[in-house]
Amino acid sequence: MRAVSSFWRKQQQAWAFGRSRSAAFSTSNVKIFDRQLKRTQRDRAAWLSHEHSHEHDPLLTSVSQNLLDRLQDCKRTFPAALCLGGSLQPVARALSSPPHNGGVEKLIVVDASYDMVRACKEASHHHAVETHFLVGDEEFLPIKESSVDLVVSCLGLHWTNDLPGAMIQSRLALKPDGLFLAAILGGETLKELRIACTLAQMEREGGISPRLSPLAQVRDAGNLLTRAGFTLPGVDVDEYIVKYESALELIEHLRAMGETNALSQMNHILKRDTALATAAIYDSMFSEEDGTVPATFQVIYMTGWREHPSQQKAKRRGSATISFKDIQKQFGSQS
Amino acid sequence: MVRVSKGVLQKAGKTLCDILVCPLSKQPLRYCGDSNSLISDAIGVAFPIKNGIPCLVPRDGKILEEENASKPDNNNTNLSEVEEQNQGRSA
Numbered sequence: 333m334r335a336v337s338s339f340w341r342k343q344q345q346a347w348a349f350g351r352s353r354s355a356a357f358s359t360s361n362v363k364i365f366d367r368q369l370k371r372t373q374r375d376r377a378a379w380l381s382h383e384h385s386h387e388h389d390p391l392l393t394s395v396s397q398n399l400l401d402r403l404q405d406c407k408r409t410f411p412a413a414l415c416l417g418g419s420l421q422p423v424a425r426a427l428s429s430p431p432h433n434g435g436v437e438k439l440i441v442v443d444a445s446y447d448m449v450r451a452c453k454e455a456s457h458h459h460a461v462e463t464h465f466l467v468g469d470e471e472f473l474p475i476k477e478s479s480v481d482l483v484v485s486c487l488g489l490h491w492t493n494d495l496p497g498a499m500i501q502s503r504l505a506l507k508p509d510g511l512f513l514a515a516i517l518g519g520e521t522l523k524e525l526r527i528a529c530t531l532a533q534m535e536r537e538g539g540i541s542p543r544l545s546p547l548a549q550v551r552d553a554g555n556l557l558t559r560a561g562f563t564l565p566g567v568d569v570d571e572y573i574v575k576y577e578s579a580l581e582l583i584e585h586l587r588a589m590g591e592t593n594a595l596s597q598m599n600h601i602l603k604r605d606t607a608l609a610t611a612a613i614y615d616s617m618f619s620e621e622d623g624t625v626p627a628t629f630q631v632i633y634m635t636g637w638r639e640h641p642s643q644q645k646a647k648r649r650g651s652a653t654i655s656f657k658d659i660q661k662q663f664g665s666q667s
Numbered sequence: 668m669v670r671v672s673k674g675v676l677q678k679a680g681k682t683l684c685d686i687l688v689c690p691l692s693k694q695p696l697r698y699c700g701d702s703n704s705l706i707s708d709a710i711g712v713a714f715p716i717k718n719g720i721p722c723l724v725p726r727d728g729k730i731l732e733e734e735n736a737s738k739p740d741n742n743n744t745n746l747s748e749v750e751e752q753n754q755g756r757s758a
Contacts, residue, residue: 368726412686440686449720464683467722472690474723479686 363493365545366596367444367469370491374417374445377590381421381451391574392419392589395631396486398570399515400426400434402635403482406511409435410482414505416470417443418488418515419589420452427484428461434482436461440475442468443488445590470498475505483512487631490516490547491594499560509640512562517591518569518630519547524618525582525610525627532609541599553632562636563643570631575624579611582627683721690723706731 381389396419403410413436415423424441427433439461443449446467453465468474470485470492483502492498502512522544529543548556550569557565576582586592619625637643687696689707696705696714704713705721712728714721 371724440683444724446717446720446722450718453720465720466683466687467717467720467724467727468690469724472723472725474687474690474696476686476688477693 363596365491365493365594370594371444373592374590375447377588378447378451380588393422395515396422399486399513399633402513403434411437412480413482414440414480416485416488419486420448421455423484423486424452428463430460439463442466444469473501473505477504478507480505481507481510485514487515489514496556496559503561503638506638508638510638512636514634516632517547518632519549520628520630521547523628528610528614531613532606536606536609542595543593545595550632553634557634557636563639564637566635568633572629573626575626579614690725
């Protein structure tokens, strides 16, 4: 199992390496994800969340709150904000409710799914913040250079084929000293489901096919930020364990979030037998004493700034005028 | 012509007009009231506006045929300007 998952990661790294040689805006030929399928899945997520619009998804809400908490650590305000795909409604809701919204006066909400954007538009009743809605793709961001102060992407960027390219476009859309905040799902996400799917498929079909998408690792996130050209990069990781009654509820939840499989090379046939076997294996391997099954969601939070002369940076190598030996002489005796 | 189109777009929000560009060429967009769409002159693609929500996913864009794209003179000059800019950038 581990060998299989590491194989997928290796593939992903190889793709990432191939992409690094291409220019920033050229789209890579490798299509890991079917973006059109993702759009339809997000349409479905919009309908599903519309049915339960009175109750907010706890996972998406806590991730977006955690992400937007970072705004309160900043002294400056962000008059113009851009909110990209993923968990759209919680972010838009939080950003359009002063006073704890980082001073956002103008909010642009972008998602690839029209129904998602419309649902978000219908749900927004806040007039404190000027909000615009727009259907757009993170890989082809239709935002002019240096026009926004803040880009927030909550749980959306892990579905992009060209993650560095999407981040570079976000950086270009930012004004100098603008803030980029993103949350993506990390490689530990749904490890239980990954194991259960692999075992069930091995048992019932005698082979495996990718049921879960390759995800970025924590160590990649910092590299991504640096490669996209952000300054003062910051990465931190949080793990959420959500408990479900059974694996079927987990799949329902994934559908409602629009986080189901969208690999372009995926096997489109899922036999009922295999699905039930997956649920049974999940239950027998991971169920807890109270009868619930846990699912891990690893969220990687990324923070980066567009470069600006006012930001602190390291001094040039060799520009120091004081030797470390002198410092030790001065302070070493005290300790 | 550009001023007029900006005036029309003010309904949809002036700020949006200032910020939006063509997703593929990153060139400015032009609002077309007749077809209710945003037109990228640089690549000749029209992006629809559905219920006041501009759809700027490359897949939603429709390639303008030359016959349909018979525009007033002002627009043609506008287009040639864009082309000149493009050439200037590439050169």
